[in-house]
Amino acid sequence: MSQQSRNKGASAPSLHTSAILDQAVAAHRSGNLSDAERTYAAILRGSRTHPIALHMLGLLHAQRGNFADAEPLLKKAARVDPGNPDVLFNYANVLRALNKPDDALAWLAKTIALSPDFADAYVNRGAILMARQELRGAIAEFDRAIAIAPSSAAFANQGSAFQQLGQLDQAHDSYQRAVELVPSNPHNHFVLSEVLAQMGRHDEAIAALEKTVALNKAFPFALSKLVAARRKRGDWRSFEREQAALDEAIESGVAVDPFTFFHTSSSPAHQLTCAKTYVAEVAPDRGAARPRTPSPVSRLRVAYMSADFCNHAVAYLAAGLFEAHDRERFDISAISYGPDDRGKMRDRLKAAFERFEDVSHVPDEDVVKLIRQLDVEVLVDLGGFTAGARPKILARRAAPIQVNYLGFPGTMGASYMDYIMADRIVIPEAEQKYYAEKVIYLPHTYQATDAKRPILPKLPARSEVGLADDAFVYCAFNRTSKITPVLFDVWMRLLGKTAGSVLWLLDADPIARENLRREAVARGIAAERIVFAPFAAADEHLARHQLADLYLDTLPYNAHTAASDALWAGLPVLTCLGTAFAGRVAASLLNAVGLPELVTRSLDEYETLALRIAHDSELRTALKSKLAAHRSTWPLFDTVGMTRHIENAFNEIWRRHRAGEAPASFAV
Structure with missing residues (x-):
């Protein structure tokens, strides 16, 4: 948001009003928002179309995150003072925050028409295009901004777009420029660390993470990524200190990657806190309504969602489960948002499902629409917070019933996850309070296994393997x-x-x-x-x-x-x-x-x-x-028996939902 007020084209206020307004703006800029708000409101009571008061009060609401209150004020300011690019720019940003990207782009275009050298307007246009996955268009906007006024924000955003396109060298160069321009910004070092890790330059990635944590030990996910990088290498020089720092971060409400933390933690209570903090940061509950309950059909519609429908541990466990489902009673789909490695397991999985939807390049909101179009009744998430997971799909309530299973060993801490499938060993009944989900107790073990997995009949000699x-x-x-x-x-x-x-x-x-x-x-x-x-x-x-x-x-x-x-x-x-x-x-x-x-x-x-x-x-x-x-x-290793137990669980959770009962823990 811009706090400037060029007041182009507006009628001049009285000297008395100008003095009061100057005081209000000074209070605003010093952080005394309550005094500023009272003064802006008083001016508007005397002149409902005062352009600067409208603009500044709208900006104040936006800075507080009250975008719905800011929108009508800035809309009126833009109508009263259409020649002021700062007003138009701030109005566009509020429209963007209200999830009106088309309107925001239109007003940013008007801003640029008035002020072609308004670099931040190009940056924000690029950010909107990037959110739409129009990455090349976004990069062009960032290039325009950089040509006018090179900034850390423009380079960091450009780096993100290049990274999403897989152009890692260009991403690295953009992030490096962002670091050079503002070396005190921990975000710049953090994003640089991520692309360095992708490039296999792990020493440099760790150094960038160390710099991030040194600048801000509470920077979201930096500490957990640093710990994960060191432990992946068996680097234990700071093991106890890092463990204490992780526990302190959880207790302080710092966002930590749950998959890393669950590797280090023995406390289900801390794990629940970690998951809730992560969800609030990455995929908060937006209050989306459950989709309508589909019309009854002869088969229950179940979809499994995962990034790991390929040569991956989850696939090796669950392939037999997918194949063993009773197709007379269950309609089984796959929602795959991970890579296609074109391997044998991928081919086997494609054959195991009635439909295999590759949504790896589909935005989250469109994946939600697809799941709803398929009338999925039970959506089983196999990823949780593991690599490549997309919990925002779940946060949008893609299906009436959503289940956490197999890939992530613990709670997701999210109100939009209804159930977790477990057994009485991995989740004792006394520990249900540490799970946001209700617990489905499978009778023997929670873990699916595949009794078809081949083992080479001819063993190598011991000497051949050292x-x-x-x-x-x-x-x-x-x-x-x-x-x-x-x-x-x-x-x-x-x-x-x-x-x-x-x-x-x-x-x-x-x-x-x-x-x-x-x-x-x-x-x-x-x-x-x-x-x-x-x-x-x-x-x-x-x-x-x-x-x-x-x-x-x-x-x-x-x-x-x-x-x-x-x-x-x-x-x-x-x-x-x-x-x-x-x-x-x-x-x-x-x-x-x-x-x-x-x-x-x-x-x-x-x-x-x-x-x-x-x-x-x-x-x-x-x-x-x-x-x-x-x-x-x-x-x-009774794959068919496990499948029947899971099917019984699906039937029971759907029966409860159809009966209007809230999710509740139960045993199969």
Whole structure:
């Protein structure tokens, strides 16, 4: 908003009124808004068409966020003083805030016609076009603004448009110019960090995040992204300080990325606070009405929404579920807003649904319209707040019933999410108060699994994957970000007490590899006893689990799909029961496959049992034999049975909705 008042074309006020107005404007600019408002109102009582008072009072309301009150005042000011580009500019901005982009563009055009060198008008036109995904048009507007008066805002917006187009070099250059113009603005360093991360320039991205946090430790998401970047690399130099800072941020109402925080937190209460703060910042409840209840049909219309309908963990878990749905009772659609990797899993998923809607390049509001046009009755969100998620679709109430399931292990903290599907291990009944959603309790485990997943019949030799034939292999095929120093201490003590043993980890990042080996040496373990497994195709990855002796789970965020992979491949998983959803998943899976004896209640018990298994070959054989027998007879890998339970849940939540009942927790 512009606080200038050029007063072009308006009649001159009296000297007395001018003096009063000058006082009001001075109070306004000094932040004394109440005094300014009273004075503007008094002037307008004497002259209802006083152009400057109309303009300044409208601007005051806009600065308070009262755009509906500002609009008629600025509209009248623009009519009374049509030759003042500042008035027209501010009126356009209020129209934009009221979600009237066409009108805003028209008034910005009038502003530019009056004042062709009004750089901010071009910037705001570009911002409107960018919101419409008219990115090249937006860039042209920013170029015009920069040619008149290079500004940090113009370069930052231009960088965002380039970034959305995938033109990362141009985005980087624009963001860098924004930083150079206003190095004290944390936002400029933050957006620069994001494009640097996309370019694979992770050291520079971390440095930009450090600068952001140094300028403003409460800058939304900067701290959590910094923590995530460091933990992805196994960089624990500031681990305890960062953990304390995250907890403090949550308690202070700072916006933190929930997916990162859930990896670090053991408190379901803090997780709920985190999710609510995030929702308020990113996808607040706009009070959208539930869509009309569609006319009854013979089949319940269900849509699954995800960014992960591709070669992704969620797809590997749920593909069998989608295929097993009873098509005589359920109409099943996919709403895919993620990338098409053109892989085998993508083809399988396309065949699994009756309709597969690729909305990856469709604006949120149009996705909502599509879901409503399909008369979807139950919308199942598989992403939550994971990478690529689009919670604004849910915030607009795309479907009468909206369910949080599978991809995000915890509450979304949003009033527009009606249910979360869980089980009594991951969400004990006493902890329902930490979930904004009502809980659907599935009978055995919440996690869908796919009993069709192939495992290569021919195993590689241990020597082919860097393992000694006589080594005892502790395996932990999990993301580096899930490994904590306290847990790593336990693992290194296990290696120290198990002669000839190695720890087999996933090789995701060369810096993480070096950091973890350095941490091992610092704990008295030779670096070569940490062995890294490179990326492999899904069937090869499953098969190589059989070369290991025991899978070691992580805490406070368990292995989820990774634990399911290990159990499907026949490798026993040892877990420690956590205190939040993400830390209780492996316990849920082990109970559902009949191996509750592998669920420990403390890290001391976890370490003791791991050593016992490592030193007792008969116990290891018995565990593997039991798992092999249970794999085909216990509920964990009963894909069809799981599908029937989920269908029963869908029927019940729809029955309640049709009966006019509010969502409520229940067990299937």
